Amino acid sequence: MADAARIRIETDKLTALYGKFTAVKGVSLRFAANQVHALIGPSGCGKSTFLRTLNRMHELSEGGWITGRVLLDGEDVYASSVSPMQLRRRVGMVFQRPTPFPTMTIYENVAAGLRLDRRVSRAELDDVVERALRGAALWDEVKDRLRASAMGLSGGQQQRLCIARTIAPAPEVILLDEPTASLDPLGTQRIEELLFQLKREYTIVIVTHNMQQAARVSDTTTFFYMGEMVETGLTREIFTAPAHEQTEAYITGRFG
C-alpha cells in the first residue's frame, strides 16, 4: 500500500482497554502521509477507540489505558517525555457532533487553539484565522460575521468551523470521528470535498459508518470487527476484492 509515501503514524500491537474490557486487540497499522485513511466496521467494533488512542484522548475516558505503541513520525507518543497537550496540537480531532464553543464568536473559535503555547500578534492571528476558514471552505460564508456567535451557523457550517479550529494550529494529522454523522446530505458532500483539499497538507484518519463515504473519500481502508483489525489495504481493492469473508459480508451490507 502506497510504498512510496512516508509513514506518518504507525501502531504496533496496539491494545486499548476500558478497565478490564479490551476494546481494541493488538492492532498494527501504518498510515502514510498525505492520504485519507478510512476506518470502517459495525458499531462497537473499536474503530473510534482506536482513533482516540492516536491523540491520547482514549486515556481520558473512564478506565482508559493501552498497551503497545503508537508512533508519530517514528516517535512513541506514549513515551513519558511526550506531553499529551503538545501531542494533541500535532494531532487534531473533529468529533461526530459539531462542538463550537458557545461563548465564543466565530473568530474566537478558530483562534481557540492558537494562543496556548505562545503569544500570537493580532495581525498573525487575523491571518491564521482567515487561512483556516478558507482551508475549511467556510470563509466566504462567514467573512462578514466573524464577530457573531458560532451558534448561529448551520450544523454543516459548525462542523466546518470545527475543522477550521482544528487546522488553525497547523497539526500534522487530522482525526475525524464520524464527522458527517449528524449532517444532511449537502453538508456531508461539502465535508467530503474538503477532505480532498486537506490531504494535500495533512494526514487524515476518518472513522465512518458509511461505506459509500469510505469508498468515495479514502485512499486506504481498514475494516475492524469485534476489536480486531480484520483487513487493511487500498480502498479500491478492499471494496472490489476483499480478502476476508467478513469484510465482504460487511461491505455488501449483509451485517452491521
Next chain:
Amino acid sequence: MSALGRRRVRSGIMTGLTVLAVVVAVAPLLFILGDLVAKGIGNLSPAFFTRLPAPAGETGGGVAHAIVGTLLMVGTACLIGLPVGILAGIYCAEYRDSRLAWAVRFVADVLNGTPSIVVGVFAWTWIVASQQHFSGFAGSVALAILMVPMVTRTTEEMVLLVPHSLREAALALGYPRWRTSLLIVARTNAPGIVTGALLAVARVAGETAPLLFTALGSQYMVTSLREPMAALPLTVYTYATGPYEEWHRYAWAAALVLILVVFALSLGARLALRRSSAFRG
C-alpha cells in the same frame, strides 16, 4: 361512562389538585408581602434611607447605617465565599468521582443543613472571642461560611449541565485540564453559576442569627469592618422587639426594604439564568 370520559374526569381532578397545591404554596408569600407592604410602606420616606436612627421617643429617623452595614458585610462575605464556593463547585463537577469531591460534597451538604446560629457561634469563638470584640468582619466570615456550601453545590450542578463534548473538544485542541475547566466548561455556563451565587447572596442577606454573635449591631454609621456594625436583619430584630411604637413602625419598614433587596437579587438571578441558554444551542 366511556374509558376516555373517565380519563378526562381523572385528568381534571388531578389538574385541580395541582393548581390548589400551587395556591397553597404561593399564598404565604403573598400574605407576607402584602402585610409588609401594608404596614411598612407608610413609613418609607427618603429620610428612612439616608438618616440614622432618631433617639428613642423622637420621630423621623432612618436606617442608613443598617443598609450600609448589610452591603459592606454581604459584599465582604462575597469576596471571601464566592471564589471558594465556585472553585470548589467546579472541582466537584470536573473530578466527579475523586474521593476529595465526595468529601467536599458531603461536607457541603452537612453545612447546608447546619442551622445558621451554629455558624454564628462558631464565628464567635473563632474571631470575636479571640479578638475580644465584636466586628463586621466576624459577621462577614459567618455569612461567607453559610454561602460556600450553597454556592459549591449550585456551581457543581451548573457545570454538570455543560455537554461533555465541549470538554473533549477543548482537550483535543491541546488545552490543559485547568484551562478547559475554567475557560471552556465553567465559562459556558457562567450565567448559571452567577444565578446560584446571587441566590446564595439573597439567602445570607436576610440572615439574623449569625450576626447577633458577630456583628452585634450598632446605632451609628460604621464603615470599618473592625467595629461592631448594623445590618438590616439586626435592625428589624432590635426594633421589632423594642418597647416603642415608633420602633415597631421602623421594623416594618426595614423588613420591607430587606425583602425588596432580596427580591431584587432573586429577580436578577432569574434574568441571568434566562440568558444562560447559550450552550443549549
